[in-house]
Amino acid sequence: MRKPYVFITRKISREALKGLNESFVVNMWEYEEQPVPRDILLEEAAKADALLTMLSDKVDLELLDAARNLKVIANLAVGYDNIDVAAAIERGVTVCNTPDILTDTTADLAFALLMATARRIVEAAEIVKAGKWTGWSPLLLAGHDIHHKTIGIVGMGKIGETVAKRATGFDMEILYHNRSRNTEAEERLGARYTSFEELITTADFIVCLTPLTDETAGMFNKEAFQKMKQSAIFINVSRGAVVDEDALFEALVKGEIAGAGLDVFKQEPIGSDHPLLTLPNVVALPHIGSASAETRQGMIMLCIENIARVLYGGQPKTIVNP
Ligand SMILES: NC(=O)C1=CN([C@@H]2O[C@H](COP(=O)(O)OP(=O)(O)OC[C@H]3O[C@@H](n4cnc5c(N)ncnc54)[C@H](OP(=O)(O)O)[C@@H]3O)[C@@H](O)[C@H]2O)C=CC1
Numbered sequence: 593m594r595k596p597y598v599f600i601t602r603k604i605s606r607e608a609l610k611g612l613n614e615s616f617v618v619n620m621w622e623y624e625e626q627p628v629p630r631d632i633l634l635e636e637a638a639k640a641d642a643l644l645t646m647l648s649d650k651v652d653l654e655l656l657d658a659a660r661n662l663k664v665i666a667n668l669a670v671g672y673d674n675i676d677v678a679a680a681i682e683r684g685v686t687v688c689n690t691p692d693i694l695t696d697t698t699a700d701l702a703f704a705l706l707m708a709t710a711r712r713i714v715e716a717a718e719i720v721k722a723g724k725w726t727g728w729s730p731l732l733l734a735g736h737d738i739h740h741k742t743i744g745i746v747g748m749g750k751i752g753e754t755v756a757k758r759a760t761g762f763d764m765e766i767l768y769h770n771r772s773r774n775t776e777a778e779e780r781l782g783a784r785y786t787s788f789e790e791l792i793t794t795a796d797f798i799v800c801l802t803p804l805t806d807e808t809a810g811m812f813n814k815e816a817f818q819k820m821k822q823s824a825i826f827i828n829v830s831r832g833a834v835v836d837e838d839a840l841f842e843a844l845v846k847g848e849i850a851g852a853g854l855d856v857f858k859q860e861p862i863g864s865d866h867p868l869l870t871l872p873n874v875v876a877l878p879h880i881g882s883a884s885a886e887t888r889q890g891m892i893m894l895c896i897e898n899i900a901r902v903l904y905g906g907q908p909k910t911i912v913n914p
């Protein structure tokens with residue numbers, strides 16, 4: 593009998609594959625930092641019973657139509673906007689992601705980015721390393737206070753709540769906006785539900801943690817940035833496409849807002865000549881929200897477990913139900 597074929601779209605440790613190797617034929621793209629080329633992905637998908645994908649792999653109709661044997665896609669991310677989930681489900685393919693396991697690590701990064709942007713940590717460190725620190729002065733690199741300010745979280749889900757928990761330690765007032773109220777966060781963290789409009793006009797820190805959907809795409813546009821306080825700092829750890837990056841650039845250049853901390857971009861990797869990267873009040877990171885060694889290892893093991901469960905005919909631990 594043919595053994596099920598599993599294709600992994602990025603190099604991961606062979607050690608992690610032990611649980612799959614006994615029962616399945618496993619193959620992987622052997623590069624850690626380079627995504628699998630599209631033609632190879634399509635060829636592999638055509639043979640695969642299971643795919644372990646990255647958020648940079650586009651799983652669209654073309655791929656799904658080529659993937660006649662495919663039973664499960666395990667995406668190494670909680671976000672799944674890279675996958676046409678409805679089309680996968682229609683074809684009987686189970687889609688899995690990695691919620692929960694990355695929540696704390698991503699919230700740590702979001703809060704670190706907020707702090708780095710507010711307190712100009714990257715600028716300050718660069719000045720010291722470049723030998724440009726000429727001495728102490730009263731307003732040298734004076735940034736914005738974080739404590740006792742108002743944080744507005746758009747997307748108060750698992751990660752949003754965990755960022756809010758960190759904000760309580762800084763005595764911050766917490767506002768949030770979702771499509772539906774999160775009463776648990778209100779009770780546990782003292783968060784207050786507001787409209788999107790109220791949140792963006794009153795918060796000192798606006799933190800985006802929604803998934804990328806048709807509704808959230810471009811939600812931070814010119815109009816939104818114009819409504820923010822001139823002292824506001826915008827933090828995005830969601831997906832780049834929730835932001836109109838030209839509008840953000842304009843808002844920063846015109847001083848309509850004070851700064852931005854960005855872990856995600858519309859085009860990843862962002863080109864080094866992108867206008868946003870020329871601004872001193874932008875802290876830009878290479879999409880590292882969940883990138884701690886422990887969490888990434890846990891995410892890989894969860895994907896492997898999900899694949900094994902589905903190929904053995906069972907239910908995955910974490911399934912995407914849009
Ligand atoms: N930068 C990085 O490395 C990482 C980025 N992420 C991103 O963070 C996202 C959130 O993850 P997680 O917290 O686990 O997901 P959750 O599903 O737990 O939370 C998402 C939240 O967004 C809200 N939301 C959805 N649509 C809208 C909308 N149109 N307007 C306002 N709020 C909305 C949801 O509430 P409601 O349904 O009531 O609207 C929910 O509270 C991921 O989808 C991913 O894109 C995640 C991990 C790492």
Ligand SMILES: O=CC(=O)O
Pocket residue numbers: 647668669670671672694881882
């Ligand atoms: O961006 C990362 C994710 O897990 O989603």
